[in-house]
Amino acid sequence: MTEYINTLFNLENKIAVITGGSGVLGSEMAQGLLQAGAKVILLATNEQNLKQKVNKLSEFGVVRGYKCNVLNEDNIKSAYANILDEFKQIDILINAAGGHVPGAIIGLDQSIFDLNIQDFKAVTDLNLNGTILPTLIFGKTMAEKKSGSIINISSMATQRAITRAVGYSAAKAAVENFTRWMAVELAQKFGNGIRVNAIAPGFFLTDQNREILTNKDGSLTERGETIINITPFKRFGEPNELIGTILWLASDAAKFVTGTIIPIDGGFSAFSGV
């Protein structure tokens, strides 16, 4: 039984690249992959944070970090060359760089007509193009060897309107569409060994949403309370609760799974609110 499960989920010596890998969710996924035996490369813009995360994670296995802006093609190509030089191949790509851009959030005393279109463009650029560019560059090596797993990060903001976060929602909806599109494209042109899926996390308390969901004393804001009220599990997610799905999607256990968006949300997306 254990041997069977180990074979199914085996990630021993697989090479995994995580963009935004120094972030709260990305570094948690990195730890999970390292503990499952994969070698992990973190890409992120904040060099100091990146170094700290690489040091912290190195107790779990082989981990590297490269400063890399996912919107800069030269940066990605240079990281790609370094990774291929050391590890020869890439098996798993997790596109975890992304998040909100403050100016693209409609303020409490504003309406959509106050939207700053530059910030709207910035948040769609980060979340959508920041997923597409690394996929094109790292995905090519997977297409050539006809195997690999790409995992994108969507959100609960795609299916129904989440107030205030207009640009982020549009971008993540496009990420879902790109996930399905790319899954079909790669399967049709490069065979069934290469898969593209996304996870859609519900609400996890991280640096980018802590201020909007909790007060300084740790109590919930009105928005935080609204979310908990329509989350059947009545709590936010813990970052390590993403790991099981990531290991499944990355491994042969999900061999026939492509083009899917998996909610990890304590039931948020299933609940009508009534």
Ligand SMILES: NC(=O)c1ccc[n+]([C@@H]2O[C@H](COP(=O)([O-])OP(=O)(O)OC[C@H]3O[C@@H](n4cnc5c(N)ncnc54)[C@H](O)[C@@H]3O)[C@@H](O)[C@H]2O)c1
């Ligand atoms: N926290 C949540 O509740 C939640 C819910 C759903 C989806 N998500 C998504 O999960 C992903 C990770 O979010 P998180 O909560 O860990 O946020 P985070 O801010 O902790 O991590 C984001 C990471 O992306 C990096 N990054 C930002 N811009 C970059 C760029 N241009 N190039 C390279 N790296 C860049 C940051 O340095 C950071 O390491 C994001 O796509 C986010 O939208 C988060």
